[in-house]
Amino acid sequence: MIYTLIIGLIIIMMSSYVFMLEIKKKTYILSLKNNITEKSYNRETTEYLFSEMNKYVLSQNIDINRYELYKLFSSNPNKNKIGNEDYFIYYDLITDNFVVKQNYRNRQIKRDIYTYDFVDGKINYMYSYSKYN
CATH class of the missing domain: 1.20.5 (Single alpha-helices involved in coiled-coils or other helix-helix interfaces)
Incomplete structure (x- = not known):
């Protein structure tokens, strides 16, 4: 038992x-x-980053064209990035494109590359391709 x-x-x-x-x-x-x-960031967050970049460029009182944009970002490299450490947009001087970069736990996982054009005195961002690491 x-x-x-x-x-x-x-x-x-x-x-x-x-x-x-x-x-x-x-x-x-x-x-x-x-x-x-x-996926902590969505399309609205990306649109917000685009509008903040447009505000920054338009606040500099420059003539909006590719040369002036390049000159603006090459003279102020610390103003090249808008956003937080995990999700931000920056102007890539080498490729002459805007890049939206998303980090996850301090590792780069996604970069969306956007070409651009000027429409009505503002920058029009056009999605080109994405890179993953």
Whole structure:
């Protein structure tokens, strides 16, 4: 009788331990999946960055053309970036494009490259392609 209770208790303890391990494994998989597929920024955030870049360029009282834009950003390299550390837009002097860069946990994961044109005295951003790292 006592041996039956001890064996039953051991079986119950082992079953509960295996159950706890399964729960931990599933929660880890779900959190990992959330981190991978998490998209914290959307199209509205990108539009906001575009409008802030337009405000900055228009506030400089320059004639809006490619040469003046290049001159503006090459003379002020610290004003080249608008946004926060994880999601920002900047003007790439080398390629003459605007780049929206999204970081995740201090690693670069996505860069959207936008060509541009001037329409009604403002910069019109046109999506070109994306790079992933």
